[in-house]
Amino acid sequence: MKNRYQIIRRPIITEKGLDKKEKEHTLCFEVDPHANKVEIKSAVEQIFKVKVESVRTSNFEGKERRRGRFAGHKPDWKKAYVKLAAGEKMPEYGENV
Numbered sequence: 001m002k003n004r005y006q007i008i009r010r011p012i013i014t015e016k017g018l019d020k021k022e023k024e025h026t027l028c029f030e031v032d033p034h035a036n037k038v039e040i041k042s043a044v045e046q047i048f049k050v051k052v053e054s055v056r057t058s059n060f061e062g063k064e065r066r067r068g069r070f071a072g073h074k075p076d077w078k079k080a081y082v083k084l085a086a087g088e089k090m091p092e093y094g095e096n097v
Helices: 014-024 039-048
Strands: 009-013 026-031 050-062 062-069 070-073 077-084
Touching: 009 039, 014 026, 026 039, 039 050, 039 077
Parallel strands: none
Antiparallel strands: 009 026, 026 077, 050 077, 062 070
């Protein structure tokens, strides 16, 4: 079993993510690619002490990056949209970006 801080890697703070946070009561995180929805839900509930209504995930393939004649790949990653239950207080991160 993974540690909850290994499952939730970091919040994704973008205009789209902050807009979803305000309007849809949904948080956006980069998560471990091998984590499932149940693990993500329990990790968010334990870290932020809130109730989660639903979790949606999306997998992204790493892009090829070139530095001159040398080519490499960025790693694959996974994004999770976590919708909080009605009446839950929104965690404060990335408010003043």
